[in-house]
Amino acid sequence: MPPSFFSSPRNTIKLHAGTFVLLALAVTLSGCAGTPGETALPRATPAAYPVDRLIGKWGVASYRQDKDKARTEAQARAQCKLPYVISKGPTDGVMMHVADDPTPHELTLKGGPGGKTYLGFEGPPGDEQDREILSMSDNMFVTRFVSPETNTRYGTFIYVRCGTARS
């Protein structure tokens, strides 16, 4: 539905009326739904890596083409003069940013289908705001945004731990 639809109060009323009808229909039909609990969203499973492995100071660089990967890793290592700092969150996650939002949020690692690991908000793995962890070791991890559009803009991120001590 185009955004302009929402800009008209008259259309908003129509929307509300239409939404009501749909909701009523959904409630009516739900009693005869064949597979209650079935959902398109996968459930998070335990991640392959401990989330506190992310905590620390990291040099960060990004690339788009594989030919740039090696030198981007070297550049990430060189960026520790302006590190990206990941700290422990108030609950079980870590404080990091999602794309295009300067406010840090508590994110966590989530296991997903096919043995993949995602970094993002608590919830189903593979969300549009998530990042997929492509590889992770104690001193380096590589991520890409799940959203193809965001991934196109920013590329694949390489995080290289600064120093050896984990904060």
Add this chain to the structure above:
Amino acid sequence: MFSGFSSLSLGVLRSGAMCACLGAVVCCLGSAPAFSQAASESAMRETLDIGDEPGRVSTEEVVITDGPYRRQLVFFRTTDAPGTIEIHTAERFLYLVLGNNRALRYGIGVGREGFQWSGLVTVVRKAEWPDWTPPPEMIARQPYLPRFMAGGPGNPLGARAMYLGGTVYRIHGTNQPETIGQSVSSGCFRLANGDVVDLYSRANVGTKVIVRHAATL
């Protein structure tokens, strides 16, 4: 039309020292900055203005198609040899001299107030899809950015860069083609990606670049 002709000076109006003072705010590359002996280490890095938008995508096909900033053949009276690049900051035009009183004219974005300069320089290096390092000010504002971005369509330096020797400035592309014709940069000259690709194919290392800036009252 070419009001900047009489105002050529072979020094910067706002020198590289300004660039150095502003550190990474400027769009600077440091290669033997004759203009800015005091250039700091931060000014030596490839950085851009804080108003830039890394991550926006502009392909190398994007050109200015309408209006005065469209790439076009123009009458251009000059004594400079064919192949010379003349940049008229006040007019937002870059001329590639063709000879016989003709030039190819490109629309450009230029340095904002206080970041415009003039001088005689040469192209010392060329790069396709150059890498980019956001300045610390931009990282502070957009902490989710990588500290280094390998060249590509989302890179604010765009599709091509021509490095101007002895300065921290470049002629480069942009992922913000709507800024062509405006004074928004920190002293670099930006063209739409398709236009900078065209210029890049015509200008070689060693090309003489004359930057003219007419002071306004």
